[in-house]
Amino acid sequence: MKRAVTCLRHLSLLSQVARPQFTRANQLTDGLPITLYATALRTMAKEDVKTTAPAKDPELSEKDQANETKAAKNKNDKKDKPEDELSEEDLQLKSELEMLVERLKEDNTDLHRPALDSLCTLIRTSTSSMTSVPKPLKFLRPHYHALEEVHESWPESDNKHFLADILSVLAMTYSDEGKNESLKYRLIGTNEEAGLWGHEYVRHLSTEIGQVYAQRIEQEQSTDDLLKLALEIVPFFLKHNAEADAVDLLLELEAIDQLPQFIDKDTYARVCLYMVSCVPLLVPPDDSAFLRTAHTIYRKLDKFPEALTLAIKLGDREMIDDDFESCTDPLLKKQLAFLLARQQIYIEVEDAGLADCLNNTHLSEHFISLARELDVLEPKTPEDIYKSHLENIRTGYSSGSVDSARQNLASTFVNAFVNGGFGKDKLMTTEDDSNSNASWIYKNKDHGMLSATASLGLIHLWDVENGLTAVDKYLYSNEDNIKAGALLAIGMLNSGVRGDGDYAYALLKDSVDEGNDTCRIASIFGIGLANAGSAREDLAEHLLPIVSDTSLSMDLSAIAALALGLIFVGSYENDVPSTIIQTMMEREDSQLNDPWSRYLSLGLALLYLGKQDAADATVETVKTIEHPIGKQTEVLLEVLAYAGTGNVLKVQTMLHHCNDHLNKEKDDDLHQAYAVLGVALIAMGDDIGTEMSLRTFNHLMHYGEPVIRRAVPLALGLMCTSNPLLPVLDTLSKYSHDNDSDVAISAIFAMGLVGAGTNNARLAQMLRQLASYYHKEPNSLFLVRIAQGLLHMGKGTMTINPYHTDRQLMSPAAVAGLLTSIIAFTDAKTFILGKNHWLLYSIATAMYPRFLITLDENLEPVAATVRVGQAVDVVGQAGRPKTITGFQTHSTPVLLAHSERAELATEKYISLAHVLEGFVILKRNPDYMEEDE
Numbered sequence: 001m002k003r004a005v006t007c008l009r010h011l012s013l014l015s016q017v018a019r020p021q022f023t024r025a026n027q028l029t030d031g032l033p034i035t036l037y038a039t040a041l042r043t044m045a046k047e048d049v050k051t052t053a054p055a056k057d058p059e060l061s062e063k064d065q066a067n068e069t070k071a072a073k074n075k076n077d078k079k080d081k082p083e084d085e086l087s088e089e090d091l092q093l094k095s096e097l098e099m100l101v102e103r104l105k106e107d108n109t110d111l112h113r114p115a116l117d118s119l120c121t122l123i124r125t126s127t128s129s130m131t132s133v134p135k136p137l138k139f140l141r142p143h144y145h146a147l148e149e150v151h152e153s154w155p156e157s158d159n160k161h162f163l164a165d166i167l168s169v170l171a172m173t174y175s176d177e178g179k180n181e182s183l184k185y186r187l188i189g190t191n192e193e194a195g196l197w198g199h200e201y202v203r204h205l206s207t208e209i210g211q212v213y214a215q216r217i218e219q220e221q222s223t224d225d226l227l228k229l230a231l232e233i234v235p236f237f238l239k240h241n242a243e244a245d246a247v248d249l250l251l252e253l254e255a256i257d258q259l260p261q262f263i264d265k266d267t268y269a270r271v272c273l274y275m276v277s278c279v280p281l282l283v284p285p286d287d288s289a290f291l292r293t294a295h296t297i298y299r300k301l302d303k304f305p306e307a308l309t310l311a312i313k314l315g316d317r318e319m320i321d322d323d324f325e326s327c328t329d330p331l332l333k334k335q336l337a338f339l340l341a342r343q344q345i346y347i348e349v350e351d352a353g354l355a356d357c358l359n360n361t362h363l364s365e366h367f368i369s370l371a372r373e374l375d376v377l378e379p380k381t382p383e384d385i386y387k388s389h390l391e392n393i394r395t396g397y398s399s400g401s402v403d404s405a406r407q408n409l410a411s412t413f414v415n416a417f418v419n420g421g422f423g424k425d426k427l428m429t430t431e432d433d434s435n436s437n438a439s440w441i442y443k444n445k446d447h448g449m450l451s452a453t454a455s456l457g458l459i460h461l462w463d464v465e466n467g468l469t470a471v472d473k474y475l476y477s478n479e480d481n482i483k484a485g486a487l488l489a490i491g492m493l494n495s496g497v498r499g500d501g502d503y504a505y506a507l508l509k510d511s512v513d514e515g516n517d518t519c520r521i522a523s524i525f526g527i528g529l530a531n532a533g534s535a536r537e538d539l540a541e542h543l544l545p546i547v548s549d550t551s552l553s554m555d556l557s558a559i560a561a562l563a564l565g566l567i568f569v570g571s572y573e574n575d576v577p578s579t580i581i582q583t584m585m586e587r588e589d590s591q592l593n594d595p596w597s598r599y600l601s602l603g604l605a606l607l608y609l610g611k612q613d614a615a616d617a618t619v620e621t622v623k624t625i626e627h628p629i630g631k632q633t634e635v636l637l638e639v640l641a642y643a644g645t646g647n648v649l650k651v652q653t654m655l656h657h658c659n660d661h662l663n664k665e666k667d668d669d670l671h672q673a674y675a676v677l678g679v680a681l682i683a684m685g686d687d688i689g690t691e692m693s694l695r696t697f698n699h700l701m702h703y704g705e706p707v708i709r710r711a712v713p714l715a716l717g718l719m720c721t722s723n724p725l726l727p728v729l730d731t732l733s734k735y736s737h738d739n740d741s742d743v744a745i746s747a748i749f750a751m752g753l754v755g756a757g758t759n760n761a762r763l764a765q766m767l768r769q770l771a772s773y774y775h776k777e778p779n780s781l782f783l784v785r786i787a788q789g790l791l792h793m794g795k796g797t798m799t800i801n802p803y804h805t806d807r808q809l810m811s812p813a814a815v816a817g818l819l820t821s822i823i824a825f826t827d828a829k830t831f832i833l834g835k836n837h838w839l840l841y842s843i844a845t846a847m848y849p850r851f852l853i854t855l856d857e858n859l860e861p862v863a864a865t866v867r868v869g870q871a872v873d874v875v876g877q878a879g880r881p882k883t884i885t886g887f888q889t890h891s892t893p894v895l896l897a898h899s900e901r902a903e904l905a906t907e908k909y910i911s912l913a914h915v916l917e918g919f920v921i922l923k924r925n926p927d928y929m930e931e932d933e
Contacts, residue, residue: 757850
């Protein structure tokens with residue numbers, strides 16, 4: 001049973017493996033294949049002895065029926081006498097085999113050994129096409145049971161063991177189903193290498209080992225002999241390009257940890273690729289065991305980047321630290337530091353150069369040089385993005401002709417997203433008139449000033465030094481909203497980077513406890529953005545009292561809980577979870593009814609991101625909360641704990657939540673919106689899961705309650721961030737015209753998420769048409785502008801997709817930032833369309849250049865020739881298959897789209913990274929000789 005389950009699990013992978021293995025059978029057994037399929041031969045053997053009589057036709061005369069019966073009898077007689085159809089050569093072989101069997105039946109023991117040797121030679125040297133049964137096996141069919149009796153009658157001897165080997169091969173096709181006689185005779189045979197009998201025999205044997213192992217486990221019997229035999233078979237599989245069979249066999253014997261001893265530099269890559277690709281298809285604890293075994297193999301061969309990637313995937317901090325510290329090559333260690341920095345994992349080191357790599361210190365500098373290379377340094381205005389002249393609106397209604405606060409606010413966000421990271425724009429940082437940027441701030445009203453000032457943080461993203469200079473003057477403003485915006489800007493521009501000093505916390509900590517609520521909220525949120533993923537205990541000590549103080553307003557407590565969720569994302573082993581739960585229990589129902597309470601739930605759930613069953617105890621605890629927030633938090637906890645795992649059972653659980661038709665007046669249904677988002681979050685990163693979820697969302701949109709329908713577009717946006725798939729764009733475009741304005745608003749924002757940073761021309765046209773369609777509806781038009789800003793984020797050089805390193809790793813900080821803004825859309829009128837539109841800036845934690853920059857040994861940019869094309873899945877494919885298709889050759893730096901992969905086009909350099917993405921250090925190849933030299 002377990003073997004069948006395993007086969008089902010690996011269906012998608014083995015479908016690729018199967019074909020090359022069939023064609024390899026002849027090549028890989030030294031010309032000694034035994035058979036193709038045991039069942040095929042068994043069926044043929046049974047068909048040979050069938051006698052069939054034709055059914056009587058009432059319309060035929062008795063004479064005709066008699067003739068038909070006679071013809072059928074003649075046909076069966078022919079079957080019984082295959083000699084008539086055999087060639088002379090086959091007849092000679094058949095008679096020779098029969099003679100050898102007769103010799104084995106004789107009492108003269110001197111004849112037994114030569115007869116066995118001859119039988120062995122004839123079977124091993126038999127050649128046949130891949131679609132028919134080897135002739136010696138075919139001719140020995142009638143003698144199988146006779147040979148069994150001979151074996152029983154012989155006393156213990158070498159000859160008896162030798163005969164057992166031959167019976168083991170014959171049993172592969174002639175023994176009854178379920179008896180597993182191939183294995184039975186193999187275990188009492190000579191213990192000669194199984195591979196000598198051919199590839200198919202070994203595969204058949206491994207199948208029977210799996211079946212017998214399962215039976216013995218049920219009966220609590222010893223399995224040592226099976227494991228011993230399996231460990232003899234594994235090297236054969238590895239040697240003959242059947243890595244999948246080797247891994248599957250050890251999986252069934254629950255001995256996958258035995259694999260590393262057989263792996264060498266020639267087999268590690270294919271084995272580990274197969275194992276890592278299997279992980280989404282396995283159930284715990286097998287999935288973790290596979291990752292740890294692959295990690296052990298990589299470490300055994302000193303493949304540190306690959307090993308560190310798996311350690312990050314496992315979320316094991318001790319393993320991450322050990323991998324990093326164990327690397328002795330200073331240059332390779334810097335490459336590992338770049339990988340850790342991309343994941344926002346901080347390790348304290350003394351080496352200044354290494355610290356720069358770990359802290360992303362030069363990220364802004366390299367991003368600006370990329371922009372210079374691509375000639376996109378020139379700032380863009382919102383109008384450059386809107387292209388209002390292409391919108392099909394009469395001049396009197398043109399969105400560009402009316403100067404409203406709402407449109408100015410939209411332009412603020414568009415300007416920030418489009419010029420994000422470039423340090424220059426035409427609204428906030430103009431050089432010619434020092435007061436013009438301030439005048440733009442004053443073109444916004446009240447809370448609009450906060451977002452306008454905060455936009456400086458996005459424009460100067462990652463550039464701490466210049467950013468602080470630009471923001472500093474606003475910290476002393478008498479206008480609270482401007483000051484709050486400056487505080488938020490400081491947190492934002494520090495997102496994803498760390499300087500020599502902790503500037504963000506130093507500048508923001510005083511405002512956390514003093515001043516009005518607006519400044520306090522902005523500084524708390526700023527600290528969360530600046531330290532996302534850092535897990536700093538000193539920040540917890542500062543923010544926890546704000547969470548637990550029930551006398552404070554709900555928005556202040558909730559934003560503190562959210563900041564802690566961002567800081568400790570995926571790290572729950574502290575006092576934060578208990579404090580947030582305690583606050584939920586102590587707050588009055590009227591306070592928990594506040595829309596801000598959803599950020600208490602999110603802050604708690606983020607702590608368990610990707611931790612799977614570690615969240616179970618907390619889930620049980622929040623079930624005791626009687627207020628609807630308990631149910632909401634329970635769903636969010638489950639969703640985030642299994643984010644990116646593709647766990648089918650959890651997806652089903654979320655769909656069950658969506659089945660309920662609740663009474664909106666009596667029951668709170670927000671948890672259903674979370675369940676819809678949960679389907680996307682759990683399936684995210686898995687191509688098959690994503691495809692199935694898209695179909696599911698279609699059903700939910702047709703039959704779901706209003707709260708579910710409003711969440712479906714958001715779920716689509718979350719699942720396909722920065723990955724504008726045509727079917728998803730068309731679906732969202734349809735939803736953006738929905739009668740329910742909340743559904744339309746969600747769909748418009750989701751279109752922005754899906755196209756974020758891609759400059760997708762089709763989507764740009766869709767959004768221009770939407771701007772025309774909604775030109776009289778300020779709320780919808782506001783969201784269309786935001787979506788246009790997201791689409792052209794970083795002038796097309798950025799991504800907000802949380803997956804990186806060839807889509808193997810999920811950035812927790814990126815997921816946290818995306819969810820913060822998406823959950824704001826579960827009540828868009830309160831948050832994004834109200835006074836809290838600054839929550840959109842949480843996307844800053846997910847923003848990252850989608851570049852490939854190659855560096856030399858001094859970490860200076862160096863141009864290298866690379867091929868960029870669509871990534872191809874090569875799991876289990878024979879030989880050295882191409883990993884990309886439809887490629888183009890470029891010189892670095894280059895931009896990579898979501899499903900693209902790069903590889904070096906020449907052998908001039910050796911890459912220290914296993915995936916060409918982000919920062920890659922190259923070493924000169926000492927063996928490379930340029931043709932023109």
